[in-house]
Amino acid sequence: MNRFKFLVPRFVFLLVLCLGIWVSSTFLAKVAINESDVALRAGMRVDDAQVDWSEKSVALRNLTVGNPSGGRPVLEMDKVVLHLDWDSVLGRKLVVRDGVVTNLTMIPANSPKQTRASDGTESESNSLSGRIVAAISQAQPSDLSYHQSSPALATGSWWTHVKTALTAGSSNSSHTTVAAKALQTKWQLRIEDCRKRAASMEAEIVSLKKTSTVSNNPLRSHGPNMQAAQRITELTAQIVDLQAEVQDIQRLAILETKSLSDTAAGEIRLFQTAMRIPTANPQQLTSQLLQQQQLDEINKVILWVDWAGNLVPNFADNPIAVRGRNVNFGKPAEASLDVKKLTLVGVTDVGGQYYRYMGNLSNLSNNPDVQSQPTSLSLRAQGPQHVIVNGLFDRTGGSQKTYLSIKTPDLQHPSGDFAADHSTDSLGIGLKVSPTQAFTQVNVNLEGEKLSGKVVIRHSNVDIEVDSNELGDAALANLINFELETIDSYETTYVLSGSLDHVVATPQCDLGNRIASAMNTATNQHLGQMVVLRSTYIQTLVQNQQQQLNQWVNQQTNDVLALIQSDISRIASLKGVVERLDDSNLRLR
Amino acid sequence: MFRGLKRTFERFKRFALDRQTARKLAGGIALGMIIGLIPKDSAFAYGFASIALMMPVSLFATLLSAISFSMASSQFDLIFDPVGYEILSAPMLHSIWQWLESFPISQWTRFNNSVVMGSMTVGVLAVLPVYWVTGWILSAFLKIVTPPQHDDSPSQPPFVTERER
Numbered sequence: 001m002n003r004f005k006f007l008v009p010r011f012v013f014l015l016v017l018c019l020g021i022w023v024s025s026t027f028l029a030k031v032a033i034n035e036s037d038v039a040l041r042a043g044m045r046v047d048d049a050q051v052d053w054s055e056k057s058v059a060l061r062n063l064t065v066g067n068p069s070g071g072r073p074v075l076e077m078d079k080v081v082l083h084l085d086w087d088s089v090l091g092r093k094l095v096v097r098d099g100v101v102t103n104l105t106m107i108p109a110n111s112p113k114q115t116r117a118s119d120g121t122e123s124e125s126n127s128l129s130g131r132i133v134a135a136i137s138q139a140q141p142s143d144l145s146y147h148q149s150s151p152a153l154a155t156g157s158w159w160t161h162v163k164t165a166l167t168a169g170s171s172n173s174s175h176t177t178v179a180a181k182a183l184q185t186k187w188q189l190r191i192e193d194c195r196k197r198a199a200s201m202e203a204e205i206v207s208l209k210k211t212s213t214v215s216n217n218p219l220r221s222h223g224p225n226m227q228a229a230q231r232i233t234e235l236t237a238q239i240v241d242l243q244a245e246v247q248d249i250q251r252l253a254i255l256e257t258k259s260l261s262d263t264a265a266g267e268i269r270l271f272q273t274a275m276r277i278p279t280a281n282p283q284q285l286t287s288q289l290l291q292q293q294q295l296d297e298i299n300k301v302i303l304w305v306d307w308a309g310n311l312v313p314n315f316a317d318n319p320i321a322v323r324g325r326n327v328n329f330g331k332p333a334e335a336s337l338d339v340k341k342l343t344l345v346g347v348t349d350v351g352g353q354y355y356r357y358m359g360n361l362s363n364l365s366n367n368p369d370v371q372s373q374p375t376s377l378s379l380r381a382q383g384p385q386h387v388i389v390n391g392l393f394d395r396t397g398g399s400q401k402t403y404l405s406i407k408t409p410d411l412q413h414p415s416g417d418f419a420a421d422h423s424t425d426s427l428g429i430g431l432k433v434s435p436t437q438a439f440t441q442v443n444v445n446l447e448g449e450k451l452s453g454k455v456v457i458r459h460s461n462v463d464i465e466v467d468s469n470e471l472g473d474a475a476l477a478n479l480i481n482f483e484l485e486t487i488d489s490y491e492t493t494y495v496l497s498g499s500l501d502h503v504v505a506t507p508q509c510d511l512g513n514r515i516a517s518a519m520n521t522a523t524n525q526h527l528g529q530m531v532v533l534r535s536t537y538i539q540t541l542v543q544n545q546q547q548q549l550n551q552w553v554n555q556q557t558n559d560v561l562a563l564i565q566s567d568i569s570r571i572a573s574l575k576g577v578v579e580r581l582d583d584s585n586l587r588l589r
Numbered sequence: 590m591f592r593g594l595k596r597t598f599e600r601f602k603r604f605a606l607d608r609q610t611a612r613k614l615a616g617g618i619a620l621g622m623i624i625g626l627i628p629k630d631s632a633f634a635y636g637f638a639s640i641a642l643m644m645p646v647s648l649f650a651t652l653l654s655a656i657s658f659s660m661a662s663s664q665f666d667l668i669f670d671p672v673g674y675e676i677l678s679a680p681m682l683h684s685i686w687q688w689l690e691s692f693p694i695s696q697w698t699r700f701n702n703s704v705v706m707g708s709m710t711v712g713v714l715a716v717l718p719v720y721w722v723t724g725w726i727l728s729a730f731l732k733i734v735t736p737p738q739h740d741d742s743p744s745q746p747p748f749v750t751e752r753e754r
Binding site for chain 1: 628639642643645648663666669670673674677678683686687690693694696697699701702703704705707
């Protein structure tokens with residue numbers, strides 16, 4: 001018996017050792033977590049750890065996960081309660097059946113990366129969201145196929161053409177009036193000239209008649225009669241010419257008034273053609289809208305990409321450094337840390353804004369290669385806006401895929417004033433877009449370094465109006481506004497592509513199409529009515545003017561012709577007097 | 590000052606050697622060697638520590654030996670790794686390893702690691718030579734540092750337990 005006496009103090013020592021481990025489990029758990037970098041493949045530090053053997057749970061306070069110098073943010077958690085599966089501990093595994101993480105905070109890494117913009121300039125951005133925001137702010141529309149094909153205007157803007165056509169249409173009537181007055185003046189001058197000439201002829205005839213009727217010596221005064229007869233012959237020729245000229249005026253007046261009418265009709269046709277040309281160019285309009293779009297609120301949503309993307313530690317950053325080689329005898333590889341479900345609750349700061357959040361992180365493992373299901377994140381946050389975050393972190397089978405979806409159904413989008421800019425805007429008129437409530441969805445897909453995705457902004461409750469003062473046509477403005485009221489929503493999409501270090505965003509927007517369509521229907525209808533009214537008015541005006549002018553010319557020329565006719569009669573009577581005087585003189589001789 | 594140092598050395602000698610024989614010390618050193626060579630993330634190290642607790646060996650020598658060999662063990666990985674890998678990859682032993690792996694607790698032993706298997710094999714193979722060599726050295730050392738109590742007593746074998754004494 002004395003042979004085994006030495007075992008007694010050793011058993012006592014062993015019991016004391018086990019009791020010490022039991023009592024100091026809190027301290028040992030803390031030490032184990034702080035020294036678990038190799039086993040768990042993640043740098044972890046904890047201030048306090050409480051092991052509850054009855055509940056089979058571990059409560060950790062002020063837990064930090066991640067290496068600050070590793071280029072990734074450090075995750076800080078106020079409190080973590082993990083319910084463990086103790087059976088798995090026998091197999092050297094730490095399986096967390098469920099757990100609750102309270103107040104998860106991210107401390108950004110201090111490893112800024114350079115972002116190369118499309119114009120070649122480099123801007124500093126230390127996060128993926130920063131690079132996406134930079135890409136969106138520098139985005140230029142290039143996808144022409146997205147827009148409806150529409151005939152682009154050769155020069156100037158849509159509204160320039162409309163205004164030119166309207167000006168031409170309104171000046172048609174005045175142009176016709178001026179032309180008619182010019183014709184009337186021209187004819188009046190000629191008619192007056194004819195009238196004067198007829199009057200002078202009449203005076204000469206009266207004078208000749210007086211001279212011819214004075215009694216004289218027939219033997220001596222044969223010469224004057226001869227002169228009078230000669231003059232009468234000349235006057236007869238002149239009066240015939242004058243008559244022909246007046247008749248020519250009448251004929252020309254008919255022709256020229258007809259020509260005036262034809263010119264007016266041609267101008268009306270041109271006006272009608274011009275008023276049918278206008279078509280807003282949605283591509284140019286879209287370009288302008290995108291340039292003026294304010295993205296501050298959307299950028300704040302995009303910051304959630306970093307939050308969600310950095311939530312799952314990349315265990316590949318901390319590869320297990322083992323001594324020797326592990327030989328596999330056919331047993332499938334397993335992770336030493338497997339978190340089935342983790343509930344995330346608390347308040348977090350994203351982009352300087354505080355959000356209350358609640359969600360789940362499932363299937364988290366420190367050896368995601370051997371996971372059967374990828375890690376998934378589902379989270380809802382309420383702050384300045386409601387945010388729904390979904391993420392899938394697929395590292396199974398060596399893949400490096402991350403899918404992030406961030407939705408905000410109630411993002412307040414500020415108003416925008418799209419001023420008239422004739423050089424770039426195909427409309428050439430000012431537009432006011434009211435503040436909208438935008439449903440925003442950010443999808444980011446990462447496959448290794450390759451990035452794809454899109455940012456979709458669906459604006460609703462939008463009110464778009466044209467500036468009636470700038471149009472100068474209240475009726476047209478009202479009509480266009482009425483048509484623009486049908487646009488109650490529009491969608492802007494930024495298609496993301498590139499890599500983690502260089503993100504390219506290609507924007508697409510259907511607001512240009514919608515405005516162009518509304519403007520086309522509204523303005524064409526309005527301008528069509530305007531063309532009919534104005535054409536009818538001008539045609540009536542020209543007809544009236546033509547008729548009045550013709551009447552006036554006829555009246556004037558008829559007066560002159562009557563005068564000429566009386567002159568002709570007088571010349572004829574004078575001719576008779578002269579002939580009688582000649583006969584009597586011959587008889588006397 | 591020298592008297593104080595001498596007194597301290599005498600106390601240490603009494604603590605280390607009193608009531609201990611060379612055999613106990615050699616056993617402790619041999620077991621401590623195995624414990625020290627095996628990586629500490631393997632349950633084998635703690636298994637051998639438990640064996641050391643249950644064996645009539647010097648725990649002090651075991652502790653010193655384990656610490657010493659632990660510090661030097663990584664230097665021997667170049668030997669342990671190929672030895673362990675050869676053993677683990679031997680086709681005739683494959684079924685044994687598969688059978689062992691089917692036990693969940695085997696994950697704590699990390700027997701499938703080449704360094705663990707190599708260090709344990711080398712340690713187990715070296716335990717007897719180390720035991721004999723250290724025993725012989727220690728007995729010679731003890732003869733020098735410990736004066737004989739009875740000059741007329743018959744010569745004793747090199748390894749004598751307390752009971753035998």
